[in-house]
Amino acid sequence: DTGVSQDPRHKITKRGQNVTFRCDPISEHNRLYWYRQTLGQGPEFLTYFQNEAQLEKSRLLSDRFSAERPKGSFSTLEIQRTEQGDSAMYLCASSHPSGENEQFFGPGTRLTVL
């Protein structure tokens, strides 16, 4: 297993368009997280899945954002009607339920909204 993967790595879109990002966690990691990071800031929590259940959502996740993890494996994050303020790095992380529960991050999807 090569770690958490995310696709695409970069996305440029026009304001008002919809975008969808995919995250494939490390196999056997049943916990999956989405974060958003802007320049010069630390990652901000967006949402958390345990298996296929979405157990927590941040207030940052407006109704334009939706995330799914239909089979408890990969996850998708969709942003509808994108705005320039959505421009950021979207990071996915996964963790195993045992041990220290450290989160392993993927390379991220950099979104630019023009």
Added chain:
Amino acid sequence: GQNIDQPTEMTATEGAIVQINCTYQTSGFNGLFWYQQHAGEAPTFLSYNVLDGLEEKGRFSSFLSRSKGYSYLLLKELQMKDSASYLCAVRESGGYNKLIFGAGTRLAVHP
């Protein structure tokens, strides 16, 4: 409320030792993590503290004082490749393991 503070920038010399401090005020506490992040890359896990004291991992050590809401990351024998941002993150108790991150400390290592 939630507040995690760490210095914005630090500089150090190759071969030296540097200490990056982090103070936190969060709703409950269930562990503190340090991550390293090179520019344009994902954060990578460095260390984890849940009990008071020092955890050592090679050139990196991390210390925690829960009563003071304080942690530090100690980097020894600095190398140029250690130039990166260092993120302090707290996992709150009672939640679902989400991490609350500080803004990060940008460390520049000079020859």
